[in-house]
Amino acid sequence: MKVSVIINLINAKLLTETSEDVLNKTLSSAFASDLMSDVLAYVNEDILLITGLAHVQTLRTAEMLDIQVVLFARGKTPDETVIELAKQNNIILLQTAYTTYEVSGILYQAGLPSINCC
Amino acid sequence: MDQGINFTYKIESDDFIRAGRVSSEIKKCLSQLHLDSKLIRLVAICAYEAEMNLVIHSYGGEIQLNITNDHIHLTSTDVGPGIKSVELAMKEGYSTASEKAREMGFGAGMGLPNMKKHSDIFSIVSSIEGTTIKMSYLTTPFGGQ
Secondary structure, rough: EEHHHHHHOOOOOOOOOOHHHHHHHEOOOOEOOHHHHHHHHHOOOOEEEEEOOHHHHHHHHHHHHOOEEEEEOOOOOOOOEEEEEEHOOEEEEEEEOOOHHHHHHHHHHHOOOOOOOO | OOOOOOEEEEEOOOOOOOHHHHHHHHHHHOOOOOOOHHHHHHHHHHHHHHEEEEEEEOOOOEEEEEEEEEEEEEEEEEOOOOOOOOHOOOOOOOOOOOOOHHHHHOOOOOOOHHEEEOOOOEEEEEOEEEEEEEEEEOOOOOOOO
């Protein structure tokens, strides 16, 4: 699923710079968690990470795992350091007012599956 | 014998803002060596878990990175307080992390099991004087045979 489609489906705001490449970036699965320990334990592919944890450690986790798109749910707003770290590592940041549950439901129904896990 | 290249990184206890920088440096360092990206990710995950453990649980310590012709060795050492029960700490879901660590998304009790899962060789020794965790990775498909 393209980032541009995700943005439209959940009315997301792009917090990092936009470009053709960003909007056309395609993701084949997603994982939702506020626990970075679990993200580190279970994710081993290029996913959409859905989280309510708008902290620098979310970005570090994404960096270690080569996750390129992070979506902050329920309107969570990261501070400048988080956005700066995302830019440094070419990570795309999205934000939506929907809850994690709503986002997951909408994207799953539209065809974005979960990772193979657990 | 090939001693390889060594890097040592100091980690401060309780430094939640800088936490992750060392792992980021390690990952960037390995990225310059034309290694398989999957292998780099495995080492990065373990380095990050080790770094977070040092920040959350230790009085301070260091991570050593040793790169030889056919191996990458990661060693995490600290000056205490030690793990009361390594057996319990190796169980998924067991954690003694602080509320502060949990707010950062850590303390799920996945750290040590995750390091073991993501390394080829894993060992841990702990006493009140400190904990040493060693993780090794084969960098060539046939181990240089």
